[in-house]
Amino acid sequence: MTFIDPFGRAITYLRISLTDRCNLRCVYCMPKEGLQWQAHADQLSVDEIVRVVETAAQGGVKRVRLTGGEPLIHPHIVEIVRGIASIQNIEEVSLTTNAMLLERFAQPLADAGLTRVNISLDSLNSDKFRRITRGGDLNRVWKGIAAAERAHLAPLKLNTVIVRGLNADELPALARLTIENDWHVRFIEVMPIGNAQDWGEGFPAPSERYVSVQEMRAQLSTFHLQLSTSPKGNGPARTYRIPGALGTIGFISPLGEHFCQNCNRLRLTSDGRLRSCLVIPAEVSLREAVRSGEPLEEYFQQAISNKPEHHDMLAAVPASSQRGMSQIGG
Ligand code: SAM
Ligand code: SF4
Numbered sequence: 001m002t003f004i005d006p007f008g009r010a011i012t013y014l015r016i017s018l019t020d021r022c023n024l025r026c027v028y029c030m031p032k033e034g035l036q037w038q039a040h041a042d043q044l045s046v047d048e049i050v051r052v053v054e055t056a057a058q059g060g061v062k063r064v065r066l067t068g069g070e071p072l073i074h075p076h077i078v079e080i081v082r083g084i085a086s087i088q089n090i091e092e093v094s095l096t097t098n099a100m101l102l103e104r105f106a107q108p109l110a111d112a113g114l115t116r117v118n119i120s121l122d123s124l125n126s127d128k129f130r131r132i133t134r135g136g137d138l139n140r141v142w143k144g145i146a147a148a149e150r151a152h153l154a155p156l157k158l159n160t161v162i163v164r165g166l167n168a169d170e171l172p173a174l175a176r177l178t179i180e181n182d183w184h185v186r187f188i189e190v191m192p193i194g195n196a197q198d199w200g201e202g203f204p205a206p207s208e209r210y211v212s213v214q215e216m217r218a219q220l221s222t223f224h225l226q227l228s229t230s231p232k233g234n235g236p237a238r239t240y241r242i243p244g245a246l247g248t249i250g251f252i253s254p255l256g257e258h259f260c261q262n263c264n265r266l267r268l269t270s271d272g273r274l275r276s277c278l279v280i281p282a283e284v285s286l287r288e289a290v291r292s293g294e295p296l297e298e299y300f301q302q303a304i305s306n307k308p309e310h311h312d313m314l315a316a317v318p319a320s321s322q323r324g325m326s327q328i329g330g
Contacts, residue, residue: 085113
């Protein structure tokens, strides 16, 4: 069997949210008191996750990304990576993390079969980093990055959500990181999903926050960015390079420039629902089926048949009625 959606796109990539919980509270993602967490009993076990990925692999999925919430706080993260990496046809297992625990886990995860990591890094200033993440320690991110490099988790990608009035002034400094490091810095437009409300005193108002990728590129015009080939697994990012730099720069625009045309993704939430689009709320639960040992292919086919041709984020369901990035798996 091959998973092909109604618009002829083959599904080759599965993004799994391992938990909706997190050890940080980034302002754009969660309120500071956290969210209504899923009950542990509702979350898939290691064996259940592995069974779901086995079906996905039989349908043509080759790449799996683990995310959350924060995947490194999952108590069985190493076993999950090992289980998925050993499935036939799975060529790549990657992880998106805030890196607070990466120093400890980089090598064990690489040994278990993890191929690479994306690290979220929204500021190069420790105080600002702590404010944005509500408690994160920038020093631990740097230690996590060093550990990932030692463990050859490459290519290393750094994701930065750019927010006007918060970190947009750091675009040039973040871009400069690529000059001497073979890192891939990707600038992401803030999305009206997750914590789109008031972030409290000292933070920009909702209507002020959005910076388009066109504006980001314009802010970096003094670097004379050249179009460049994309690093492996770069998904929807358009890739550029500062002339002579070791690393690259990407811009991810879920709002302004559609990348739906080539979308090969399916998502699995930590409570066992397949979701065919980040923005469209349709989900198919396979939790009971995996628990009762039923074949899962039909659930995949149903989720894939729901996959929209494209979304219109600007006209999408109000943020208040959506699950946030940490619940869907950003
Ligand atoms: N905790 C991990 C981390 O932060 O890397 C993985 C989960 S987090 C939800 C995944 C990515 O989603 C992060 O890079 C984060 O910056 C991004 N994200 C969360 N809320 C967002 C929003 N409202 N707009 C744009 N990106 C967002
Ligand atoms: Fe946690 Fe990641 Fe959301 Fe930040 S963006 S609160 S690190 S899940």
